[in-house]
Amino acid sequence: MKKIIIGTLATFAVSVSLNAAVYATVNGEEVTDKDVASLMRAMPGTKFSQLQPAQQKKVVDQAIERKLLSKEAFNSGIEKDADYIKTLNAIKSDIALEIWMKRVFEKIKVSEKEAKAYFDKNKDKFIKPETVKARHIVVADEKTAKDIIKELSGLSGEALVKKFIELAKTKSTGPSGANGGDLGWFNKKQMVGPFSEAAFGQGKGEVTKTPVKTQFGYHVILTEDKKGGEKVKFEEAKVQIENGLKMEKFRKDVSKRAKDLRKKAKIVMK
Numbered sequence: 001m002k003k004i005i006i007g008t009l010a011t012f013a014v015s016v017s018l019n020a021a022v023y024a025t026v027n028g029e030e031v032t033d034k035d036v037a038s039l040m041r042a043m044p045g046t047k048f049s050q051l052q053p054a055q056q057k058k059v060v061d062q063a064i065e066r067k068l069l070s071k072e073a074f075n076s077g078i079e080k081d082a083d084y085i086k087t088l089n090a091i092k093s094d095i096a097l098e099i100w101m102k103r104v105f106e107k108i109k110v111s112e113k114e115a116k117a118y119f120d121k122n123k124d125k126f127i128k129p130e131t132v133k134a135r136h137i138v139v140a141d142e143k144t145a146k147d148i149i150k151e152l153s154g155l156s157g158e159a160l161v162k163k164f165i166e167l168a169k170t171k172s173t174g175p176s177g178a179n180g181g182d183l184g185w186f187n188k189k190q191m192v193g194p195f196s197e198a199a200f201g202q203g204k205g206e207v208t209k210t211p212v213k214t215q216f217g218y219h220v221i222l223t224e225d226k227k228g229g230e231k232v233k234f235e236e237a238k239v240q241i242e243n244g245l246k247m248e249k250f251r252k253d254v255s256k257r258a259k260d261l262r263k264k265a266k267i268v269m270k
Helices: 002-017 033-040 053-075 082-107 112-121 142-152 157-171 175-179 193-201 234-264
Strands: 022-026 029-032 131-139 182-187 212-214 217-227
Touching: 022 053, 029 033, 029 053, 033 053, 082 234, 112 234, 131 142, 131 157, 131 175, 131 193, 142 157, 142 217, 157 175, 157 217, 175 182, 193 212, 193 217
Parallel strands: none
Antiparallel strands: 022 029, 131 182, 131 217, 212 217
């Protein structure tokens, strides 16, 4: 039962997330997100919005053709076909369950008081992830890395950044060297352990005092800026909390109904 509920919830979540965009009309009938979504299932992990305009047009064209072919199928009298009737009857219970669960979900309410109580009890969960903006110079041997650190010693502010960029362009063996070693903003999980520890472990405008060794070589790291780590305000987290509590209430409600129905039903395991 739990697997069925989870599967239905996934389908339900997809149906709720679709908006009302209309891409075309076919003999007065709209081609919407729902039609596009059914085709996008053949490309798991890819969103329609991520496609190039030409690819999006191709998907919409396919949706138009499906509309036309579906109409042709109905015009052929397929509704009287035995296989059609058998297949339709087989999926009626799934459709009924999905729509019923949607109605149950829509009736569930979460008050601001409940949301605030959850927030106050779980403030440690609402912290913005810490990120840093850094540059690096990577070389093949430790001695070269130490020499680079010596060249940078005594510098600070704009002078340090300027010199770092110069050395990155001339000495770094990594692909970011051409761009002055710029790595942009990243969180701790986006880099290998020793690199992240060094970049996050020093303050703004600081350069690693010793080379940082990884499987890519020896790194000299300049931490340019830091942000995150501060607590999220309730107003920022309110919608997220309400949605989470609503889904939790929904799961408990459906689970209780299923258990109650099992108690009343005559079930024979085979």
